[in-house]
Amino acid sequence: xxxxxxxxxxxxxxxxxxxxxxxxxxxxxxxxxxxxxxxxxxxxxxxxxxxxxxxxxxxxxxxxxxxxxxxxxxxxxxxxxxxxxxxxxxxxxxxxxxxxx
Amino acid sequence: xxxxxxxxxxxxxxxxxxxxxxxxxxxxxxxxxxxxxxxxxxxxxxxxxxxxxxxxxxxxxxxxxxxxxxxxxxxxxxxxxxxxxxxxxxxxxxxxxxxxxxxxxxxxxxxxxxxxxxxxxxxxxxxxxx
Numbered sequence: 151x152x153x154x155x156x157x158x159x160x161x162x163x164x165x166x167x168x169x170x171x172x173x174x175x176x177x178x179x180x181x182x183x184x185x186x187x188x189x190x191x192x193x194x195x196x197x198x199x200x201x202x203x204x205x206x207x208x209x210x211x212x213x214x215x216x217x218x219x220x221x222x223x224x225x226x227x228x229x230x231x232x233x234x235x236x237x238x239x240x241x242x243x244x245x246x247x248x249x250x251x
Numbered sequence: 252x253x254x255x256x257x258x259x260x261x262x263x264x265x266x267x268x269x270x271x272x273x274x275x276x277x278x279x280x281x282x283x284x285x286x287x288x289x290x291x292x293x294x295x296x297x298x299x300x301x302x303x304x305x306x307x308x309x310x311x312x313x314x315x316x317x318x319x320x321x322x323x324x325x326x327x328x329x330x331x332x333x334x335x336x337x338x339x340x341x342x343x344x345x346x347x348x349x350x351x352x353x354x355x356x357x358x359x360x361x362x363x364x365x366x367x368x369x370x371x372x373x374x375x376x377x378x379x380x381x
Contacts, residue, residue, distance in 0.1 A: 159380075163274060166306050166340070167380070170272075173369035248372070250272070250380035 152180040154244035158187040158251035167250050168202075182240060184232070185211040186251065194224040203228070212237060269293055269300040270371055272380035276307035280318060283311055286381035287327040294334055301371055302331055304360070305340035309347060312339060312354045319355075332358040340368050 153174055157167060171181060183202070185193050192202075193211040202209060210232045216222055225231070232240070241247065271290045275282040293300045310316055311328075318324045331337065337360045344350065344362065354360050363371075372378060 159274070163306055166274065166343070169342075169365045170305075170369050170372045172366070173373035177373065246376055246378070248378040248380070250274075 151245035152182050152243065153246055153248065154182050154184065154240055155248045155250065156184045156186060158185075158189045160188065161192060163250070164189075164192065164202075167248075168207075171248075180208070182208045182210065182244070184237060184240065185209065185229075186215055190215045190219055190221055193226060193229040194219075194221040210236070210240065268375045269298055269377040269379070270375035271300050271302050272378065273302065273304045273308040273311065274306040274380050277310050277317060280311075280324075282381045283308060284324065284327070286379070287324070287331060289379065289381075290331055290335065291327060294331075299335055301338065301375065302335050303338045303340065303363075303368060303371060305343045305368070309339055309343045309349060309354075312337070312358060312360055313349065314353060314355055328355075328358060332360070336361060338363050338368070338371070340365065 213233045290300045339360045
């Protein structure tokens, strides 16, 4: 089981979010991050946020939002693209959900 | 597969503690009001949420914020401050060069460190940031 974080905010809010998750990391909780809406741009960076890399966050981006913003050609290797069924599956597998949109 | 919706009683047994994080700027006041409304609704359902203000949203607690004279907003904030308590992330205040004395005194906001805030997140079963 893991903590699922749905993030749709701007990049500057990601720092606060990751800071607030530090206790979860300390407990060894696995954190999965789903990027939605404008936050999908974070998946398009050639180098996604260093903090995400450092914390080894499993990162997903929602296919529909990626297509809408034409981000497909620029996706970072680490980011996995999911459709709505994949998102539901992640929800079902998670112990709890943090929604930050 | 058939899925069944939970009753309120079932939800209450599943969800032990809720945390509402208010983080949007004054320009997105609708989101903030929505967060406060959700918190009020939870109280109405006998679930006492915790309320944390961070990032741009700390300006809502500022003495001279532009929503100060909005009755509905003031009522929500005062009720939530009295019943649930209002917590503010220290680093968000520091980033904006604000001190506790710059915030609305009657709300009695409690300034907490990032590690205390992180503990709140860890202890909560339901977390919603708006």
